Amino acid sequence: MAEILFATLAGYLIAIRGSDCKFLWSARSVEYSSNIAVADLDDDGFPEIVGTQDDAVIVFDRKGNVLAKAARKGWSNSPLIRRFEAGGPPLIVLERSVFKYSSAHGLIAVRLDPSDATKFFSVSVVADLESGGPSLITGARIYEGMTGVDMSPSELTMFSGASDSLPVVADLNGDGRPDLWNVRFRAGEVWVWFSP
Numbered sequence: 001m002a003e004i005l006f007a008t009l010a011g012y013l014i015a016i017r018g019s020d021c022k023f024l025w026s027a028r029s030v031e032y033s034s035n036i037a038v039a040d041l042d043d044d045g046f047p048e049i050v051g052t053q054d055d056a057v058i059v060f061d062r063k064g065n066v067l068a069k070a071a072r073k074g075w076s077n078s079p080l081i082r083r084f085e086a087g088g089p090p091l092i093v094l095e096r097s098v099f100k101y102s103s104a105h106g107l108i109a110v111r112l113d114p115s116d117a118t119k120f121f122s123v124s125v126v127a128d129l130e131s132g133g134p135s136l137i138t139g140a141r142i143y144e145g146m147t148g149v150d151m152s153p154s155e156l157t158m159f160s161g162a163s164d165s166l167p168v169v170a171d172l173n174g175d176g177r178p179d180l181w182n183v184r185f186r187a188g189e190v191w192v193w194f195s196p
């Protein structure tokens with residue numbers, strides 16, 4: 001049966017039953033504004049839940065019990081779960097940092113980017129911009145997904161250091177190739193880069 005998960009302003013992670021909104025369980029462990037990501041991280045057939053605290057990424061089991069925690073940098077509260085390579089494990093993305101969870105080794109930082117500490121409310125996107133594999137886009141910078149190498153074209157350098165840019169990837173001009181939007185919410189601007 002489907003369940004609905006959400007985090008409250010008071011810092012509770014709450015699960016309710018989808019069919020009638022009956023309360024199922026709560027856990028007092030997330031940051032007050034944490035977003036939630038859900039996926040089967042360790043391939044055991046059961047989903048895990050990922051949330052954030054001020055200084056940590058947390059993995060819960062499907063009942064809200066804490067399975068693992070790892071220190072993180074920055075202030076993003078929007079974890080993503082994506083596979084970076086076919087057949088590879090699902091990875092947790094938070095800004096430019098990448099974490100891996102397994103029942104054997106817990107939560108490990110695959111890549112912890114110190115520059116995250118300067119950013120606020122940053123949201124990351126993982127998308128196939130080119131044929132070389134998935135890219136990690138955060139703010140207005142594009143990084144190679146597996147290595148974290150900055151692949152941003154020069155047109156994006158005007159936003160270097162901008163921390164309030166929300167990326168969106170979609171094919172806007174219908175040419176079959178993905179285009180990058182960047183919404184700068186504090187500046188009230190939307191910028192679009194079309195694929196060449």
Ligand SMILES: [Ca+2]
Pocket residue numbers: 039040041042043044045046047048
């Ligand atoms: Ca699992």
Ligand SMILES: [Ca+2]
Pocket residue numbers: 170171172173174175176177178179194195
């Ligand atoms: Ca396009």
